[in-house]
Amino acid sequence: MASKSQHSIPKTKSPNGKAESQGQWGRAWEVDWFSLASIIFLLLFAPFIVYYFIMACDQYSCSLTTPIVDIATGHASLADIWAKTPPVTAKAVQLYTLWVSFQVLLYSWLPDFCHRFLPGYVGGVQEGAITPAGVVNKYEVNGLQAWLITHLLWFLNAYLLSWFSPTIIFDNWIPLLWCANILGYAVSTFAMIKSYLFPTSAEDRKFTGNFFYNYMMGIEFNPRIGKWFDFKLFFNGRPGIVAWTLINLSFAAKQQELYGHVTNSMILVNVLQAIYVLDFFWNETWYLKTIDICHDHFGWYLGWGDCVWLPYLYTLQGLYLVYHPVQLSTPNAVGILLLGLVGYYIFRMANHQKDLFRRTDGRCLIWGKKPKAIECSYVSADGQKHHSKLLVSGFWGMARHLNYTGDLMGSLAYCLACGGSHLLPYFYIIYMTILLTHRCLRDEHRCANKYGSDWERYTAAVPYRLLPGIF
Numbered sequence: 001m002a003s004k005s006q007h008s009i010p011k012t013k014s015p016n017g018k019a020e021s022q023g024q025w026g027r028a029w030e031v032d033w034f035s036l037a038s039i040i041f042l043l044l045f046a047p048f049i050v051y052y053f054i055m056a057c058d059q060y061s062c063s064l065t066t067p068i069v070d071i072a073t074g075h076a077s078l079a080d081i082w083a084k085t086p087p088v089t090a091k092a093v094q095l096y097t098l099w100v101s102f103q104v105l106l107y108s109w110l111p112d113f114c115h116r117f118l119p120g121y122v123g124g125v126q127e128g129a130i131t132p133a134g135v136v137n138k139y140e141v142n143g144l145q146a147w148l149i150t151h152l153l154w155f156l157n158a159y160l161l162s163w164f165s166p167t168i169i170f171d172n173w174i175p176l177l178w179c180a181n182i183l184g185y186a187v188s189t190f191a192m193i194k195s196y197l198f199p200t201s202a203e204d205r206k207f208t209g210n211f212f213y214n215y216m217m218g219i220e221f222n223p224r225i226g227k228w229f230d231f232k233l234f235f236n237g238r239p240g241i242v243a244w245t246l247i248n249l250s251f252a253a254k255q256q257e258l259y260g261h262v263t264n265s266m267i268l269v270n271v272l273q274a275i276y277v278l279d280f281f282w283n284e285t286w287y288l289k290t291i292d293i294c295h296d297h298f299g300w301y302l303g304w305g306d307c308v309w310l311p312y313l314y315t316l317q318g319l320y321l322v323y324h325p326v327q328l329s330t331p332n333a334v335g336i337l338l339l340g341l342v343g344y345y346i347f348r349m350a351n352h353q354k355d356l357f358r359r360t361d362g363r364c365l366i367w368g369k370k371p372k373a374i375e376c377s378y379v380s381a382d383g384q385k386h387h388s389k390l391l392v393s394g395f396w397g398m399a400r401h402l403n404y405t406g407d408l409m410g411s412l413a414y415c416l417a418c419g420g421s422h423l424l425p426y427f428y429i430i431y432m433t434i435l436l437t438h439r440c441l442r443d444e445h446r447c448a449n450k451y452g453s454d455w456e457r458y459t460a461a462v463p464y465r466l467l468p469g470i471f
Helices: 033-060 066-073 078-083 090-109 143-161 173-197 211-217 231-237 240-259 264-282 300-313 316-323 330-360 402-416 424-451 453-461
Strands: 011-013 019-021 124-130 136-141 373-379 385-391
Touching: 033 066, 033 173, 033 211, 033 300, 033 316, 033 424, 066 078, 090 143, 090 173, 090 231, 143 240, 143 264, 173 211, 173 231, 173 300, 211 300, 231 240, 231 300, 240 264, 240 300, 240 316, 264 316, 264 330, 264 402, 300 424, 316 424, 330 385, 330 402, 373 424, 373 453, 385 453, 402 424, 424 453
Parallel strands: none
Antiparallel strands: 011 019, 124 136, 373 385
16 A cells, blocks of 8 residues: 655644644645635625625615626715615514524424434434544534524514514514624624634644735634534534525515515526525535635634525525516526436535545445545644555546535526526636635645645546636
């Protein structure tokens, strides 16, 4: 078996003067000028980008250019636009507080029972991947249960109890935006302070010496409150992703209220995005081994991003269709549905193949054959040498990140359902292309450092990243 020789791990100093192992996983230890400029840009402009998109729909029927033209020609000023923006309201604060508190309750106080009666579902107490410091965290995986309970209550209210209107989310969309921002900044700031004063695992922290980078990308690897409340797992899945399908349902209800019917494009967006959300929660245990949990530290990027960026920009298609109901022709609707389903199939099967390969240590069949792999080794931050295998069969023999390709196909389908009249609903595919391409390159840079010459053998065996024969 080919492997690189074991080297000593360089050390860095934490704020308290103790030496910490500088591992090969997680985010950077040092910040170059481009990364710092990107971080400051996002901290300054990401909240404005979200506001601009939501404001454009509320005041300009989802046109992205008209606000700029109005300001440039003097027909409107920034003050005029801001004056028309709904402020935070007591009702929105109550709704958002109730929503987050309910999700915390479901996450922290209700052990999973779905794994007891759903064949093939893996929930309950599960172990995550080993951290750079050699820690193996345990998680209470109950996201599917939380999603089911939340949506059961939603439908009971809509069709039986009538506690509130199904359009309640749309009707309070901008006031709720301010509440989401407050939570996003609060949890990010708390995580920053916590990492200095009472970290969950001091050995899994990373300090760059740059405040903005530390705040954005996070210091602690797995910040927790108590034994089970894990910040990354909670905020990645709840409240944003559980809310995703509820938001779409509220948009569909508003379309029904305004026009007397729900268009096939709105149904497509609801169905395709619900498949993605349900896939996330059905495979939440698998998610514990992905880049978000295994490599990203918890900072503003995840804290604010999960509270604001995800629920507000990932749902732009449904929001757009409230203002511009699109009724697709049957061939177009079928084509978009097939694109979304094929993309989902590639995304899911690629991830399944890798997961199956890992769980069985390669003792399985992929596409009816014994899988091929590159054997490799790496050293964790605690100085221990580990052995691993990189799959080069099935979808993973076609491209190194074909799961991302399937994800992008699904993302494109959501956007195509909105027709071609406006750019706004296509922000999602533009953003996802940038995000996944960057994640692809970032992941490969990390793997090159982690596996060394073994990674070179792997890239020689699988030369393409996303598109076989092209890129």
